Amino acid sequence: MPFIEFQAVTKRFPGVLALDGVSFGIERGTCHALIGENGAGKSTLGKILAGVHTADGGEIRLDGRVIAPGSPLAARELGIAMVHQELAFCPNLSVAENLCLGDLPRNRAGWVDRTTLSARARAMLATIGSTIDPDARVGTLSTGQEQLVQIAAAVGTGAQIIVMDEPTSSLSAGETRELFRLIRELKARGLTLVYVSHRMEELFALCETITVLRDGQHVTTEAIAATTPSRVVSQMIGRELVARTPAHLSREPGPVRLSVRGLASPPRFAGIDLAVRAGEIVGLAGLVGAGRSEVVQALFGLDPKATGEIRVDERPLALGSVENSLAAGLGLVPEDRKRQGLVLGLNCRENTSLAALPRLTRAGWVQRAAERTLVGKFLTRLRVKMPSPEAITAGLSGGNQQKIALAKWLARDCDVLLIDEPTRGVDVGAKAEIYHLLDELACEGKALLVVSSELPELIGLCRRILVLREGRLAGELPRAQFSEAALLQLMAGVPAAA
Numbered sequence: 224m225p226f227i228e229f230q231a232v233t234k235r236f237p238g239v240l241a242l243d244g245v246s247f248g249i250e251r252g253t254c255h256a257l258i259g260e261n262g263a264g265k266s267t268l269g270k271i272l273a274g275v276h277t278a279d280g281g282e283i284r285l286d287g288r289v290i291a292p293g294s295p296l297a298a299r300e301l302g303i304a305m306v307h308q309e310l311a312f313c314p315n316l317s318v319a320e321n322l323c324l325g326d327l328p329r330n331r332a333g334w335v336d337r338t339t340l341s342a343r344a345r346a347m348l349a350t351i352g353s354t355i356d357p358d359a360r361v362g363t364l365s366t367g368q369e370q371l372v373q374i375a376a377a378v379g380t381g382a383q384i385i386v387m388d389e390p391t392s393s394l395s396a397g398e399t400r401e402l403f404r405l406i407r408e409l410k411a412r413g414l415t416l417v418y419v420s421h422r423m424e425e426l427f428a429l430c431e432t433i434t435v436l437r438d439g440q441h442v443t444t445e446a447i448a449a450t451t452p453s454r455v456v457s458q459m460i461g462r463e464l465v466a467r468t469p470a471h472l473s474r475e476p477g478p479v480r481l482s483v484r485g486l487a488s489p490p491r492f493a494g495i496d497l498a499v500r501a502g503e504i505v506g507l508a509g510l511v512g513a514g515r516s517e518v519v520q521a522l523f524g525l526d527p528k529a530t531g532e533i534r535v536d537e538r539p540l541a542l543g544s545v546e547n548s549l550a551a552g553l554g555l556v557p558e559d560r561k562r563q564g565l566v567l568g569l570n571c572r573e574n575t576s577l578a579a580l581p582r583l584t585r586a587g588w589v590q591r592a593a594e595r596t597l598v599g600k601f602l603t604r605l606r607v608k609m610p611s612p613e614a615i616t617a618g619l620s621g622g623n624q625q626k627i628a629l630a631k632w633l634a635r636d637c638d639v640l641l642i643d644e645p646t647r648g649v650d651v652g653a654k655a656e657i658y659h660l661l662d663e664l665a666c667e668g669k670a671l672l673v674v675s676s677e678l679p680e681l682i683g684l685c686r687r688i689l690v691l692r693e694g695r696l697a698g699e700l701p702r703a704q705f706s707e708a709a710l711l712q713l714m715a716g717v718p719a720a721a
């Protein structure tokens with residue numbers, strides 16, 4: 224008998240059947256992978272187990288007993304916790320206050336007893352081998368540290384089951400290693416983990432079993448040892464993926480469209496010189512904190528302190544004004560799409576056409592037919608899963624929201640496009656389609672500068688890769704010299720011989 228057993232679990236949202244009679248089991252003390260396309264129902268299943276949503280039908284059994292956690296608190300009492308990607312804590316409170324929020328120790332006068340509070344928090348952090356300062360404000364922690372605190376909170380309150388929903392998507396390589404070490408240790412202590420990720424290597428490195436969902440239905444549950452990444456891909460998307468070489472690589476690039484000299488914004492970065500030609504996709508690599516996002520944000524006019532010289536199609540562009548940047552033909556797809564890229568209360572059509580409206584407007588009227596065609600084209604090609612283009616964006620799964628943010632900028636038809644993490648949180652099938660779309664833009668003569676933490680992505684897509692290290696350009700690699708090792712050496716500043 225499995226430790227956790229889902230039986231015909233069903234969940235309906237307005238216009239979507241998110242889970243359609245899903246049944247499978249999870250053994251105690253294992254790490255169980257959950258994978259599937261964007262919108263397949265992974266987060267929904269995790270949230271039902273953790274009491275965030277309630278199922279409309281079916282049963283969950285824990286150790287043979289039927290459970291129906293009606294709230295996250297009820298789930299906690301059953302020993303089930305979920306580590307969320309989005310902020311789960313109060314950023315203005317300390318780590319200790321957040322960890323002990325439900326049960327603050329008080330002294331005889333009724334004041335919060337700071338000494339006991341810190342000690343109790345330190346003990347909880349120690350259970351996961353973390354040395355994070357309990358008195359630090361949560362707002363000052365990195366995403367990785369905050370996640371560790373969430374895990375400490377779960378383990379410290381006696382959780383037996385932890386659901387992790389795309390935990391590594393904004394972690395640095397070091398933080399990811401730390402998380403993996405911790406997951407292995409938790410498993411050894413007998414905890415059970417449900418691990419949602421689009422990163423196949425992680426699933427194969429960490430998990431014993433894997434469940435594939437497709438369109439809310441259960442496709443398969445099998446031992447990791449008995450399957451392969453390519454088999455899993457075809458189970459999730461129902462077809463084989465063929466890797467193709469981007470077409471822009473076999474064409475000669477045109478004139479310089481974006482040229483940057485001496486871009487600086489101390490202390491974050493300085494001395495940035497670069498040029499991107501028409502028809503080129505240039506990569507910008509670097510470790511987390513190297514300044515990649517800061518550089519593209521400054522190029523787009525978002526950094527009031529930035530100085531330097533930018534030219535778009537040879538015309539000088541004054542820094543520090545998004546309006547000027549847009550008028551010059553520049554676009555930025557930001558990394559944090561939820562906060563910077565989308566209006567979640569608008570529907571999918573509105574979000575997609577938002578940035579293209581000037582182009583779709585004639586004499587003050589939006590050309591609705593043209594808008595529908597444009598929106599339809601991008602939403603179809605990116606395989607956005609939504610009840611209809613009129614559905615509110617907030618109801619879409621994480622990956623599908625990411626696709627809408629990207630569609631919005633692709634639809635605007637910018638001459639120079641800065642893209643920060645084009646495929647974060649996006650499933651493998653949609654990734655391939657995004658690469659194809661970017662390649663098409665390059666072939667049309669646009670200039671693209673792409674920031675990515677996924678080196679295989681830059682290696683597959685780019686003509687050249689620039690490497691940033693601690694706010695400076697550390698070097699450039701032409702396609703002929705691409706390799707993960709060469710890039711990592713530049714990123715970390717290790718000499719090639721080492």
Ligand SMILES: Nc1ncnc2c1ncn2[C@@H]1O[C@H](COP(=O)(O)OP(=O)(O)OP(=O)(O)O)[C@@H](O)[C@H]1O
Binds near residue numbers: 259260264265623
């Ligand atoms: N709160 C909600 N309101 C309306 N629809 C929702 C809500 N939450 C999820 N859905 C819908 O349920 C389906 C499953 O969503 P879910 O978030 O579980 O997908 P997912 O597999 O986690 O995808 P991703 O890889 O993009 O995170 C999607 O079609 C989504 O639009």
Ligand SMILES: [Mg+2]
Binds near residue numbers: 265267388
């Ligand atoms: Mg999800």
